[in-house]
Amino acid sequence: MAERLRPVDAVTIGVGMTGSILAKELAAAGLKVVGLERGAGRDTVPDFQSPAMHDELRFAIRKSLMMDTTRETMTVRANVDQTALPLRRISGFLPGTGLGGSMVHWNGQTWRFQIADFIYRTRMEERYGKTFLDPDLAIQDWGVTYDELEPHYDRFEYLCGISGKAGNLNGQLQPGGNPFEGWRSREYPTPPMKEAYCGALFRRAASELGYHPFPMPSANLSQPYTNPEGVSLHACVYCGFCERFGCEHYAKSSPQTIVMPVLLKNPNFELRTGCQVLRITLDNTGRKATGVVYTDAAGHEFEQPAELVLVTAFALNNVRLLLLSGIGKPYDPRTGEGVTGRNYSYQTVSGVDVFYDESVNINPFMASGALGTIIDDFAGDNFDHGPHGFIGGAFIGANMSHGRPIEFHPTPPGTPTWGQAWKDAVIRHYNHTVTLLAHGSSASTRGNYLDLDPTYRDAWGQPLLRMTFEFPENDIRMSAFVTDKMLQIGRAMGGKTVAGAPAKRPYNATIYQTTHNTGGAIMGADPRTSVVNRYLQCWDVPNVFVIGASAYPQNATYNPTGTLGALTYWVADALKTKYLRSPGPLVPT
């Protein structure tokens, strides 16, 4: 029997980026907030310090900051005719665990989505006609527009201190920035990072081909910065231990370096770590949440009553928690009915290696997670898809984030997989190779979705999440197109050998691609095709808000975190100015 605790105004399920920002805003507004974090508490000091943090084996290979798959994982399959099996280790995507969540181990690539991304179906049908889209595509409009989110993008970027160069200030194009981006109300808070050698080589070739290179917007800061909350970050030192690691230098934006110091000082907030939320409890109408049930690290079960439940876990866990709690009708791919689990999307990535002469020292280990030079010419809505027969696109760039040798030891095609010839090739190419990346969109389809697995369970006896996913044919065609463009740039970069291949079926959940798992609790204007309304409020249970990339109706070209930061402040604004004044549905049904 769960021990019933004293009621609070709000509870966050997960204390990562979205949970810490929302808790900070609500605690400052006078609400009593409890943050429940499944993992451990941790901070830059002492937990992320060198020399221990510079351990490739422990953090990058063994994934010690990630979800512990001994206790919980998810099952995967390509389609409904297969039996889903558990990912017995995670490697294809890496949800974090512990205070700060995945924003502790991220790379820091901090993008805005395009204006067209938020009105994706409308815009694609307007531009190319209704018959242009593959019939299996389930893309939708978001129910919120870029113009509405712009102030919240701005606020998030200034919270993080993002380093970059604006390409469009209030409609005026700016030299050196991304000429394709949506308008910005002001310049980035800090200037771009230094350019790495791989970026300089890419910039020269891309410029010669008539493209528009610019520096990747980065949460690894180019200079010291104090944010509007009064929290200070340091400059990135390009140590090359970024993604999969915590930053020892206070140089990567993460909850610990942007908001946690303020949040933890507020007596209205209580952090509880080691707390696994099992379900959201509903009253007998099923229309109101009464709180959550969780177990602590010692296995004791508690009921935490709360007026407001903020679901702020990793995207996949948000969806699983809704399914475990019976919130929203589960999506059925056979009928197309139901909402929870609908429109799971991912990211469509491909790579190209440019192998140089031995005289060219790339020094890939002088790096950072978001140190990149990029072109946006083939992203999203930035070019005419009419002749090509697909929607979506990719940014292409050189953003080598590290030279850690267990993971990185490139060899040209035809090299034996082991033995003396392999060793010779690794020696020859390690410091003389540039890797390019095409980071592409992921269209939602009727067949890609999330539900609860009928067989496999976690350490608490609850069903695992089941992921049914295969790359849509549209995205396979998109990847072939952008990878061809990337190969052309690679050949213009002066390497001796250029090799790469587009994304291909089958999707392989064991090969790392990105941790950009999106959808499943999507936002929209219609309760029949979305779980949450434009304020990320559950249509069915209005005192539950679900904040995560789980809200994305499909995934855009870019890394999802910048947009999630904007949505988080958008929700914070709606809670403070609308919901708390008059709790109830913010959008009539």
Add this chain to the structure above:
Amino acid sequence: MTIAPSVLPETSDSAHSGDALAQAVTRPAAIHSQPITYIFFNLDEVEFIEAAVARLIPADDRWPGALEVGVTNYIDKQMGGAWGAGERLYRSGPWQAGTPSQGYQLPLTPAELFRTAIAAINKELAAKGTPFAAMTPANQDAYLKELETTDRDLGGVPAREFFAHLWEATVEGFFGDPVYGGNRDMIAWRMIGFPGAYASYYDVVDKHGIVIDRPPMSLAQDAMGHVHLDPNIPPKLP
């Protein structure tokens, strides 16, 4: 930076004349005469795995290979520790074979997998009369290639699965930090020019194409004492 190793492998065939049943086997290692004390692998397993990694990443006239830098020591310590016992491995049934896209689906821990597969290999080769360690290098390579590319049964472990585990562990031990027992003297890092656990390249990241000629640094050395203390950020969580 060219710090070629001066010491090449010694032959290591005379050290295990003692109790063949002993679990802790001490063998002279290849460079600097530093012995490896095996805590997990038994003598028969050591025979195979030392010979196998010596072919996977061989020594040549410039650089030692996997055996010489202590890769088998690394694998031994991993198998004898938490990783071998299934750290971070989801181990609930039912067990069934999946697609390659679904990943590892055997009920065996890494330690069980190594032990099972090596026992099957040694038994099979004993029956044929020539243990792996006694084969010619060419025959050893052909045998390893077969493990890599077939699903031949090794006591319930598909050969391809065992090879993948062996290769992954070999690369980890070769390129990983020396604190884990492989990559002795950071030789693999010197070989490719990876400087190791340095804390900062701020001053040189934009000096494109420079030659980095300082010696590599291991976790065992403090990376320049880089510890920041920011008074605005509480050092302990509540």
